[in-house]
Amino acid sequence: MMHEFNGQTLATLKHNPFFKLLLPPFSGFLLDNVRKEIEKDHAVIEVAFQSSRQQSPPGDREIRILLQKAREIDRQFVRKSHMPNIGIQIRHEDIEAIRAERMRLLLDGVYRILQQMEKQPRLRKAIQAVLDRGQFHEFILKILNLYIDETRLLSNSLKLPLTMRRARDTALSAVTKAMLGAAAKVADECAVIMFGMSF
Numbered sequence: 001m002m003h004e005f006n007g008q009t010l011a012t013l014k015h016n017p018f019f020k021l022l023l024p025p026f027s028g029f030l031l032d033n034v035r036k037e038i039e040k041d042h043a044v045i046e047v048a049f050q051s052s053r054q055q056s057p058p059g060d061r062e063i064r065i066l067l068q069k070a071r072e073i074d075r076q077f078v079r080k081s082h083m084p085n086i087g088i089q090i091r092h093e094d095i096e097a098i099r100a101e102r103m104r105l106l107l108d109g110v111y112r113i114l115q116q117m118e119k120q121p122r123l124r125k126a127i128q129a130v131l132d133r134g135q136f137h138e139f140i141l142k143i144l145n146l147y148i149d150e151t152r153l154l155s156n157s158l159k160l161p162l163t164m165r166r167a168r169d170t171a172l173s174a175v176t177k178a179m180l181g182a183a184a185k186v187a188d189e190c191a192v193i194m195f196g197m198s199f
C-alpha cells in the first residue's frame with residue numbers, strides 16, 4: 001500500500017515544474033522514507049499478531065513500545081539518508097501525538113481482523129466481517145492522511161540553506177496536494193481489491 005502511495009505521489013510531482021530538477025534526489029529520499037514507514041507498520045502488525053495470540057487487546061503499553069521502536073528506525077534513517085545541502089534533525093515531540101494516533105488506529109484494526117481470522121481464515125472474508133466497504137475505505141484513508149500530517153510536521157526537521165527556505169512552503173504545498181490525491185486513489189483501489197467494484 002505504501003509503495004503504491006509513494007508511486008502515485010511521485011507520478012503527480014513529475015508534472016510539477018518546481019520538482020522537475022529536484023525529483024531524482026527527492027524521489028530517492030521519499031522512497032527511503034516510505035521504507036522506514038513500512039518497517040514501522042510491520043512492527044505494529046507484529047505487536048497486533050502477538051496480542052491476538054495472547055487474546056489480550058493491545059493498549060498504551062504497546063503504543064509506548066512502538067514509539068520507542070519508531071525512534072530507533074528514525075535514527076537509522078537519518079544516518080543513512082542524504083540529500084544535497086539538506087540536513088535532518090527529527091523533533092519527536094512535534095510528531096508523536098499524530099504518530100501514536102496512527103499506530104493505535106492500525107494496531108486496533110489489525111488486531112480485530114486477526115481475531116476474526118480465527119473464525120474466517122481468509123483475509124478478505126475476515127476484513128469484510130469486521131468492516132463494511134465504507135469503513136474499510138475510511139480506515140485506509142485515515143491511516144494515509146495521518147501519515148501525510150506527520151510528514152508535514154516533519155518538514156520542520158529539515159535544515160535548509162537560506163536560499164532554499166523560501167521555497168519550502170511552495171514545495172510542502174505541492175507535496176501535500178500530491179499526497180492527498182494519492183491517498184484518495186489508494187483508498188479507492190484497496191476498497192476495490194477487498195470488496196469489488198462499486199456500481
